[in-house]
Amino acid sequence: MSQQIYDRVALIGLGLIASSMGHAMKKWNLAGSVVGHARSEETRKAALEVGFCDEVFDTAAEAVKDADLVVLAVPVLAMGPIAAEIRDHLKPGATVTDVGSVKQAVIEAVAPHIPEGVDFVPGHPLAGTEHSGPRAGFATLFRNRFCLLVPGHARPVAVERLTRLWQGMGANVEQMDAAHHDRVLAVTSHTPHLIAYTMVGVADHLAQVTESEIIKYSAAGFRDFTRIAASDPTMWRDVFLTNKEATLDILGRFMEELFVLQRAIRMEDGKTLHDYFTRTRAIRRGIIEAGQDTAAPDFGRVKAQEE
Amino acid sequence: MSQQIYDRVALIGLGLIASSMGHAMKKWNLAGSVVGHARSEETRKAALEVGFCDEVFDTAAEAVKDADLVVLAVPVLAMGPIAAEIRDHLKPGATVTDVGSVKQAVIEAVAPHIPEGVDFVPGHPLAGTEHSGPRAGFATLFRNRFCLLVPGHARPVAVERLTRLWQGMGANVEQMDAAHHDRVLAVTSHTPHLIAYTMVGVADHLAQVTESEIIKYSAAGFRDFTRIAASDPTMWRDVFLTNKEATLDILGRFMEELFVLQRAIRMEDGKTLHDYFTRTRAIRRGIIEAGQDTAAPDFGRVKAQEE
Ligand SMILES: NC(=O)c1ccc[n+]([C@@H]2O[C@H](COP(=O)([O-])OP(=O)(O)OC[C@H]3O[C@@H](n4cnc5c(N)ncnc54)[C@H](OP(=O)(O)O)[C@@H]3O)[C@@H](O)[C@H]2O)c1
Ligand SMILES: NC(=O)c1ccc[n+]([C@@H]2O[C@H](COP(=O)([O-])OP(=O)(O)OC[C@H]3O[C@@H](n4cnc5c(N)ncnc54)[C@H](OP(=O)(O)O)[C@@H]3O)[C@@H](O)[C@H]2O)c1
Structure with missing residues (x-):
């Protein structure tokens, strides 16, 4: 059904996203070979053991040699130094992409290192779980998820090829500019x-007071928060440091809204609360209709994993 | 395997929690008959159609007649008026319980209406989904979830019997005092x-700016929030109005913590962010170990529903 899109793909960073890409490329025969590099020997060994890489290298420079596609799948702040390391080892005509959660900062850090004759097509798959590392990946992670590409000055032929790779892994590919992303x-x-x-941090302080009951009795609301808050600390530190302006702006708006609801509770203004909660409910419906989720309590995740 | 624990159970309110109790009592043969009342005829009809009630009544007063157990399963602020309505129709020796998400306010509103010779055993199953109404329930909702009872002055024999009912529906029953709850x-x-x-409300304002992209591209974090924020507006309005002090206290602490993280982002203090995120990750592990969740990305919900 599918055909190989790249002869040789090099994954730099072998965590959740890279391992999922490796599994997907193998499952749907999208690449001739998949090679990789990660910082630690433990991770490199695990990648071979799990089998989503055919070969691993001790350095990124060695890994990218002869690769038609190089995927930077490390935390956002690690991308610049890696780009500097690989720049002289990239194959002419190759494409470099990344999967970072922030795009402007990655482009600023990586683009200056991309040599003439190599295309840089930044990307971001909107898919993930709270697990990380080389054993966390699975082939269907990207199925029915969006992958946003930020083509910039890349040649259309390179963008089109990378688009086919992501489509082959099940993603819906769209283009967007970096600031908007x-x-x-x-x-x-x-x-x-x-x-x-933050909410999980608050509970942590209180947990000492109430002898772990907070953990023991954690119900839906908090449980979902802890799952989100279990994501990799380095990845998220880098996201907030590199998407600082936009995050601070949204955070400011969030606090304003929260003050309104806080005041409504204090004043016992039930109408404001009810109206607010009714409005947010409608947004949920919009998301289900947009196909990013299902109405079922599992929100479609397990299905994706089991397919 | 199981034996009937009550001859006749009356469910007042026929939404998510009541319908799940009805399904569970039928599935595991825990009650001789299950009758019910809800405000609207539509809901009463649905309850019969779905089949978790054997009989429905137009008034709460009629529904509780001859019932050995009366379950108040309406929004918290509706409980007091219903208690006033049923007080003179309760069977001597019956037990009244509730499933409200707040306990002090319910006790204040309901206890004064409980006649001599009737036991009041407030309760709260720590289980739910974002769906509501008579078609939302399923028998395994309470499986492996806690149900907290606040016995107060009820006779031990009544508490013990209600405990067996919840255990029969799969819950782990524990006792707690109301303020602590x-x-x-x-x-x-x-x-x-x-x-x-609040976060979903913020996105709603911005959605007009970015033409629904926010809904279209909603990824894990926000998607979970919208699911939580899709819960019934009346139920949650009542929760915040009746658990005002504790919610405002926790909200105050939350804002303090959020200011710390906001400042860390503004000052580009990566160490504070990384340390904070590392600490919260550990809490997640505690929850998984406490058995309130699983490590799988579906957090065990679907399994419960499919059993
Ligand atoms: N997780 C998500 O939900 C998600 C979703 C979309 C995009 N992303 C983005 O995808 C990228 C990777 O995330 P992930 O979830 O796959 O992370 P992960 O599971 O934590 O894996 C990160 C990988 O990067 C390697 N690495 C870290 N620092 C490095 C360095 N300085 N030099 C070389 N290798 C280094 C790690 O190697 P060691 O194991 O040897 O340390 C590991 O193999 C990030 O930019 C993130 O923003 C993540
Ligand atoms: N949902 C959860 O996650 C959850 C978890 C634990 C505890 N609880 C508690 O359980 C209780 C019920 O919640 P739920 O989720 O089952 O709610 P729900 O699905 O929204 O159903 C509420 C039921 O109460 C009826 N009702 C509402 N106001 C009434 C009134 N004034 N008089 C008579 N009946 C009235 C409704 O009848 P109509 O349909 O005719 O309007 C409906 O049958 C609440 O106290 C809530 O705090 C909820």
């Missing part, structure tokens, strides 16, 4: 994560 | 819900 993601992902981390 | 729930459920509602 960072703003949309600040609302839909970055600020919600910060808030979840 | 309200505080624990403010942290684990009420404040997280308010925050989710």
Whole structure:
């Protein structure tokens, strides 16, 4: 059904996203070979053991040699140094892409290192779980999820090829400019994560007071927050440091709204609360209709994983 | 395997919780008959159609007649008026319980109406989904979830019998005092819900700016929030109005913590962010170990529903 899109793909960073790409490329025969590099030997070994890489290298420079596609799948702040390391080892005509959660900062850090004759097509798959590392990936992670590409000055032929790769892994590919991407993601992902981390932090202080009951009796609301807040600390630190302006803007708006609801509770203004909650309910319906979720309580995740 | 624990159970309110109880009592043969009342004829009809009630009544007073157990399963602020309506129709020796998400306010509103010779055993199953109404329930909703009872002055024999009912429906029953319950729930459920509602409200304002992209591209963090924020507006209005003090206290602490993280982003203090995120990750592990969740991305919900 599918055909190989790249002869040789090099994954730099072998965590959740890279391992999922590796599994997907193998499952749907999208690449001739998949090679990789990660910082630690432990991760490199795990990648071979799990089997989503055919070969691993001790350095990124060695890994990218002869690769038609190089995927930067490390935390956002690690991308610049890696780009500097690989720049002289890239194959002419190759494409470099990344999967970072922030786009402006990655482009600023990576683009200056891309040599003439190599295309840089930044990307961001809107898919993830709270697990990380080389054993966390699975082939269907990207199925029915969006992958946003920010083509910039890349040649259309390179963008088109990368688009086919992502489509082959099940993603719906769309293009967006970098500033807009960072703003949309600040609302839909970055600020919600910060808030979840904060709420879990509050509970942590109180947990000492109430002898772990807070953990024991955690119900739906909080449980979902802890899942979000279990994501990789380095990845998220980098996201907030590199998408600072947009996150701070959305956070400011969030606090304003929260003050309104806080005041409504204090004043026992039931109408304001009811109206607010009714409005947010409608947004949920919009998301289900947009096909980003299902009405079922599992929101479609398990299905994706089991397919 | 199981034996009937009550001859006749009356469900007042026929939404998510009541319908789940009805399904569970039927599935595991825990009650001789299940009757019910809801405000609207539509809901009463649906209850019969779905089949978790054997009989429905136009008034709560009629429904509780001859019932050995009366379950108040309406929004918290509706409980007092219903208690006043049924007080003279309760069977001597009967038990009244409720499933409200707040306990002090329910006790204040309901206890004065409980006649001599009837036991009042307030309760709260820590289980739910974002769906509501008579078609939302399923028998395994309470499986492996806690149900907190606040026995107060009820006779031990009545408490013990209600405990067996909840255990029969799969719940782990524990006792707690009302003030403590309200505080624990403010942290684990009420404040997280308010925050989710707020974040979704922020996105709603911005959605007009970015032409629905925020909905279209909503990724994990925000999607979970919208699910939480899709819960019934009346139920949650009542929760915040009746658990006001504890919610405002936790909300105050939340804002303090959020200011710390906001400042860390503004000052580009990566160490504070990384340390914070590392700490919250550990809490997640605690929850998984406490058995309130699984490590799988579906957090065990679907499994419960499919069993
Ligand atoms: N997780 C998500 O939900 C998600 C979703 C979309 C996009 N993203 C983006 O995808 C990228 C990777 O995320 P992930 O979730 O796959 O992360 P992950 O599971 O934590 O894996 C990160 C990988 O990067 C390697 N690495 C870290 N620092 C490095 C460095 N300085 N030099 C070389 N390798 C380094 C790690 O190697 P070691 O194991 O040896 O340390 C590991 O293999 C990030 O930019 C993130 O923003 C993540
Ligand atoms: N949902 C959760 O996650 C959850 C979890 C634990 C505890 N609880 C608690 O359980 C209780 C019920 O919640 P739920 O989720 O089952 O709600 P729900 O699905 O929205 O159903 C509420 C039911 O109460 C009826 N009702 C509302 N106001 C009434 C009134 N004034 N008089 C008579 N009946 C009235 C409704 O009848 P109509 O349909 O005719 O309007 C409906 O049958 C609440 O106290 C809530 O705090 C909820």
